[in-house]
Amino acid sequence: xxxxxxxxxxxxxxxxxxxxxxxxxxxxxxxxxxxxxxxxxxxxxxxxxxxxxxxxxxxxxxxxxxxxxxxxxxxxxxxxxxxxxxxxxxxxxxxxxxxxxxxxxxxxxxxxxxxxxxxxxxxxxxxxxxxxxxxxxxxxxxxxxxxxxxxxxxxxxxxxxxxxxxxxxxxxxxxx
Numbered sequence: 744x745x746x747x748x749x750x751x752x753x754x755x756x757x758x759x760x761x762x763x764x765x766x767x768x769x770x771x772x773x774x775x776x777x778x779x780x781x782x783x784x785x786x787x788x789x790x791x792x793x794x795x796x797x798x799x800x801x802x803x804x805x806x807x808x809x810x811x812x813x814x815x816x817x818x819x820x821x822x823x824x825x826x827x828x829x830x831x832x833x834x835x836x837x838x839x840x841x842x843x844x845x846x847x848x849x850x851x852x853x854x855x856x857x858x859x860x861x862x863x864x865x866x867x868x869x870x871x872x873x874x875x876x877x878x879x880x881x882x883x884x885x886x887x888x889x890x891x892x893x894x895x896x897x898x899x900x901x902x903x904x905x906x907x908x909x910x911x912x913x914x915x916x917x918x919x
């Protein structure tokens with residue numbers, strides 16, 4: 744069987760991004776061979792409505808963003824309720840400043856973040872990543888792999904630069 748066709752079938756069947764290492768292990772080939780087969784698929788999909796997307800440390804088949812509006816119109820089911828403005832602001836603070844405490848979020852946003860954090864935790868976009876090494880050992884929050892998937896980011900380094908948050912938190916404080 745053709746390696747590119749096998750990879751295509753695996754990615755099509757998976758609801759989660761599949762790491763190159765997992766594909767290589769499953770198909771008993773070297774990671775370089777997986778990358779070569781993905782390059783073949785990239786060429787095949789060059790003028791198609793789908794492509795191989797690198798996201799959250801893996802690969803998945805995705806629709807091209809420019810077709811998103813038409814795809815949405817094709818489905819009659821309701822789209823889940825979007826996050827509130829407060830939850831989006833809280834998520835942005837966590838994404839850019841992580842690891843971050845509730846107090847840090849409150850300091851930046853100027854409002855109590857409890858409800859927004861609870862929503863983000865329930866949706867799996869944020870998680871507790873440790874405790875700050877200060878009095879009271881407050882919880883530290885960071886984004887999740889689900890956040891990367893929902894935002895189609897490969898890693899946090901893909902976040903656009905933002906200057907207004909620089910210097911708002913104490914650098915060098917670590918999770919334990």
